[in-house]
Amino acid sequence: MLDNSRTASQQLLRWGIYGLLALMALIYLMPLWVMLLTSLKDIEEIRSGTLLSLPQGLNFDAWQKAWSSACTGGTCEGISPYLANSFLIVIPAVAISTLVGALNGYVVAMWRFRGSELFFGLLLVGCFIPFQVVLLPMARTLSFLGLANTTTGLVLVHVVYGIAFTTLFFRNFYVGLPRELISAARLDGAGFFTIFRRIILPLSTPIIVVTVIWQFTQIWNDFLFGVVFSGSDTQPVTVALNNLVNTSFGGKQYNVDMAAALIAALPTLLVYVLAGKYFVRGLTAGAVKG
């Protein structure tokens, strides 16, 4: 890579670029670092120190409190029960919306019929509508079905409004597979579901990973549906965190707030660190629509 003829000014420019990139990296990392530092301090250290001053020791009191005894609105059980709620909502919602999206994408890409493109177009709009416009009717529907304030109701809502994206992902992936694959399998005697199970699904691992990660982060991070459709005991962790932060019982406990925020962020951050490559792919797939 090193070029002997590179002049001093080019060398300088290179250092400048690295310096700038490193500075930006520090700025992007700072909030996370501050959260971590704050969560390890006690209130006195917070008052006397600054954002970046190091804690005197590893003090996990705030984490413990955030986990099991901090008050979120009415109750004071920490955010752990709500973390569990989030998992109860996210796991079935991700599984169902991914499966439905895979089947839809398979049909739209491989078994086109008159009207299937129209169907896809109708569905695509669903990726864009501001959900505010469906909140009121959905609330009425859920209470009509007896699902108001239930985990099942939230799962349903997330599935309904997640299908548009999952179908888009799978459709865009399947469009890239040769249609002749389907023709060959049909001549070999395989039917609709056999082809899906034996040929298409085994090829779908990358797009399944992308979709699962996308749906997981979307649903985990959701606040709007959570705050509108959940009851006090079925709240997802985002809603509980917001309540915790905005409940002021005898002074702000920033350390507990930060610990709780980190706990709420941990699952998606973990997914991002472990499977960041797929996360990016999901984002850009969602970006390059159609």
Next chain:
Amino acid sequence: MNNIDAVQTLSEAKRAPLARIQDRLADWLPKLVLTPTLLVVLVCMYGYILWTGLLSLTNSRLLPVWNFIGTGQYDRLFDNDRWLVALNNLVLFGGLFILVCLALGVFLAILLDQKIRQEGALRTIYLYPMAISFIVTGTAWKWLLNPSLGLEKLVHSWGFDSFSFDWLVDPDRVVFCLVIAAVWQSSGFVMAMFLAGLRGVDQEMVKAAQLDGASMPTIYRRIILPSLKPVFFSAFVILAHIAIKSFDLVAALTGGGPGYSSDLPANFMYTHAFTRAQMGLGAASAMVMLGGVLAILVPYLYSELRGKRNA
């Protein structure tokens, strides 16, 4: 011809009726599979939009009542000072958010495109906020921007005693706090989109420009960035979409305050529809939001489709 006719009747008779029914069913399977989704889409998207639209024409408060009052709710909406503040905030917040995100995203992408060692690690760092919920982002920045204990105190400790940073409690500046947090969260995404776009640029075109004697900045400005127009377009649409839907960030970072100075339309809609028993007004504000999204989306989709047809 005659013997072909005879053959046909023979073979028709030979085929078991059950097998024929199965064949017909197999033909219908793809349509059958799409049916549940189609119903869900028609009811839960288009049906609900219609429903909300109708609600916005009634004087419903806590519960829907089908008492149509024409466009009264829209008149009320645009007389409502809080709504006007929210709209104003959206223009300010959305405009700045999109502009800064685009500028920062393009800037970082170009820097990262210079054969940087550790590019993967840097990319990961710029993008990680995107994995975090806006609620967490809001919580974190609420602390960072805290007027007495946050960044202000940090800068004081560096010796700049006169530094003052209290935007979070300043009704005139609180929107900028939203912009800072939102940019921190979303600019990495824009960077990723542009980096992917830059990687797709034809290297021979760049070489040709170099042979023509163009410097790298000129090549970026005159050749590479103009060729990324579709990426600009997509990024703009996505960012605008995020801005219009922004609800959680406001809820977590400012709670709409001080007063209602940092409200966005999404928060207005939620507050009126669900906590203030103003269902008709909430529905009307939701319809206006939909109109805003469509105003951006329809030209975008139109140009996308037209571009595809020409291609």
Next chain:
Amino acid sequence: MAALTIDNVQKRYGQTEVLKGIDIAIDKGEFLILVGPSGCGKSTLMNSIAGLEEVSDGRILIGDQDVTRASPKDRDIAMVFQSYALYPNMTVRQNIAFGLEIRKVPKAEREAEVKRVAQMLQIEHLLERKPSQLSGGQRQRVAMGRALARRPRLYLFDEPLSNLDAKLRVEMRTEIKKLHQRLGTTIVYVTHDQIEAMTLADRIAVMRDGELLQLATPQEIYDNPANQFVAGFMGSPAMNFIPCQLAQGDTGIGVQLEDGNGQPVWLPLPDGGAGLQQAQLGKTVTLGLRPEMITEPQPHKAGQPLVREVAIRVDVTEPTGADTMVLTELSGVEVNCRVNPRYPLATGQLASLMFDMSKAVLFDPITEARLDN
């Protein structure tokens, strides 16, 4: 009983007619090739035979069974695709056995069949590999193996060699021909490569715009094309089409055109133009003459009644090694001649070439239909 009968098959997409009533019947063991320019409907016809597309009208029979409305799996057909369409997630062995497995053939039989096919195609050493680990030619063999394994009544090949490089294509062409001769299978084969069509086919069906223009043996199509399109499509370099007038000569009706000096020259027609009438004299027609019928003067042919020497101007020479192609202009159109490379030629100079009119054909200049001569 024909192995495959295509009876007045029509296909419409909305207003556009893709197949305009095709009639073809082929015998058991016959190798039929469908050729035509892209968009001529040959692939649609192929897919209709396979059952991958529904026909709008007409019938398709395989053996004595009407399969017009039958689903692909019930037609007992195997197909080799242009992209090979190997299942990427399965090994070669699984690819070949898949169709048998779906049809619930017992495992032992499946294995025996895979072994037989693999031996026949010499791909035994590849059986445990995935398609992504194979070269183009190997994939092609596996695709054929998958088709052979089911021993179907009919094989369809959809441009199977077009993704191979030139050398491999020739090799596989020979291989397919050998396989066909050995197994006596019935094959319908789509290609746009007219050399493939000539070398492989028992009969060729030339299509254009959804119509069947001619269905005949390769030699018949080459020598006796039904119209100017077929004549121009088959053969490389293409047949020369020279505008000329019908004129009476000493041995009957012939054609008159301008030579390289701009002088009128009269050429005889086979059988003295017996199929033409005196009333047609003076009429402008298109003379079809293949390049290999315009050569250097050959002493052993000199004096034959249908052979004439004509002066032409050498515009361009293109040596190919075996022959030298000479481009000249006659009656205002470019004409290709195939000349012995040792025959002395100078660009821009006149040369005397021998026109052998024994295979000459005439076309109507407007309808492009064949004229009897």
